[in-house]
Amino acid sequence: xxxxxxxxxxxxxxxxxxxxxxxxxxxxxxxxxxxxxxxxxxxxxxxxxxxxxxxxxxxxxxxxxxxxxxxxxxxxxxxxxxxxxxxxxxxxxxxxxxxxxxxxxxxxxxxxxxxxxxxxxxxxxxxxxxxxxxxxxxxxxxxxxxxxxxxxxxxxxxxxxxxxxxxxxxxxxxxxxxxxxxxxxxxxxxxxxxxxxxxxxxxxxxxxxxxxxxxxxxxxxxxxxxxxxxxxxxxxxxxxxxxxxxxxxxxxxxxxxxxxxxxxxxxxxxxxxxxxxxxxxxxxxxxxxxxxxxxxxxxxxxxxxxxxxxxxx
Ligand SMILES: NC(=O)C1=CN([C@@H]2O[C@H](COP(=O)(O)OP(=O)(O)OC[C@H]3O[C@@H](n4cnc5c(N)ncnc54)[C@H](OP(=O)(O)O)[C@@H]3O)[C@@H](O)[C@H]2O)C=CC1
Ligand SMILES: O=C(O)C(=O)CO
Numbered sequence: 001x002x003x004x005x006x007x008x009x010x011x012x013x014x015x016x017x018x019x020x021x022x023x024x025x026x027x028x029x030x031x032x033x034x035x036x037x038x039x040x041x042x043x044x045x046x047x048x049x050x051x052x053x054x055x056x057x058x059x060x061x062x063x064x065x066x067x068x069x070x071x072x073x074x075x076x077x078x079x080x081x082x083x084x085x086x087x088x089x090x091x092x093x094x095x096x097x098x099x100x101x102x103x104x105x106x107x108x109x110x111x112x113x114x115x116x117x118x119x120x121x122x123x124x125x126x127x128x129x130x131x132x133x134x135x136x137x138x139x140x141x142x143x144x145x146x147x148x149x150x151x152x153x154x155x156x157x158x159x160x161x162x163x164x165x166x167x168x169x170x171x172x173x174x175x176x177x178x179x180x181x182x183x184x185x186x187x188x189x190x191x192x193x194x195x196x197x198x199x200x201x202x203x204x205x206x207x208x209x210x211x212x213x214x215x216x217x218x219x220x221x222x223x224x225x226x227x228x229x230x231x232x233x234x235x236x237x238x239x240x241x242x243x244x245x246x247x248x249x250x251x252x253x254x255x256x257x258x259x260x261x262x263x264x265x266x267x268x269x270x271x272x273x274x275x276x277x278x279x280x281x282x283x284x285x286x287x288x289x290x291x292x293x294x295x296x297x298x299x300x301x302x303x304x305x306x307x308x309x310x311x312x313x
Pocket of ligand 2: 279
């Protein structure tokens with residue numbers, strides 16, 4: 001069995017060694033331009049078109065992240081990047097769930113306990129207790145109730161928050177009110193005081209975080225965008241903050257990354273910026289899942305993390 005690896009920034013040796021340990025029967029090699037030798041599987045992030053274009057015999061292409069929007073966009077721009085008919089798989093959880101729980105929780109508590117406002121007050125040397133928020137009047141809405149959204153929901157429920165989620169299909173998550181489909185989006189948004197975005201970036205969800213949506217939230221709502229920058233209309237966020245529809249936003253992802261030095265988000269007093277670190281790929285856990293998936297495919301079983309290319313996630 002031959003496995004190709006390509007990632008523009010990861011330490012290739014870590015992956016070649018780790019995969020060889022997990023799949024001793026496999027020959028694992030780092031793909032280099034000009035390599036057209038046979039392969040059974042490919043592990044990739046931002047692969048050059050040349051890497052996979054003529055490889056319709058691959059048994060699986062593993063994206064080295066949870067979101068596959070970038071690789072599907074590559075295919076749109078340079079057809080053939082992903083050979084037709086080859087299964088595309090993504091990472092499911094592999095330790096990102098816990099990281100996302102930590103990231104979201106940090107901001108939920110920051111906003112719920114009004115730490116962002118105390119920080120601004122400290123800059124003015126202002127000693128001014130603020131009226132505490134109450135959990136019962138602070139409903140939290142999670143857009144996207146998949147692998148990551150569900151884990152975030154569970155940790156917030158465990159802390160006593162009122163949690164609702166929105167997805168394509170209905171969900172049964174203990175303690176969480178489920179809304180699904182476009183028709184129910186207004187009902188989901190109505191009264192939501194803190195909105196967390198964990199949707200995949202697809203043609204249906206791109207630009208979904210716009211002014212019209214923000215106006216449907218409870219007044220002075222909070223936003224945490226930890227999914228993709230393409231979901232957010234950045235100018236609309238600034239308008240919503242100016243007009244008081246939103247109180248503050250925590251953003252991990254941006255339309256253009258890294259965020260340009262002149263971007264207004266950097267210095268906005270109500271916007272917190274992190275450099276796309278909410279949940280990163282953990283090599284050991286990712287390799288465990290990929291190796292298990294390769295074994296499943298070899299045995300004719302269904303692997304985890306199959307992407308529906310038409311749906312976009
Ligand atoms: N900032 C960071 O560091 C990271 C960001 N991410 C981002 O998080 C995203 C989510 O990851 P993950 O939870 O694993 O993905 P999943 O595919 O497991 O979950 C996606 C969820 O979104 C819902 N959804 C998709 N399309 C729609 C739609 N049109 N309307 C309503 N709901 C929709 C799905 O509904 P249904 O369940 O009905 O299918 C599902 O509940 C990734 O795509 C990635 O972009 C991921 C990792 C790290
Ligand atoms: O895995 C993903 O999709 C990420 O965004 C990693 O940071």
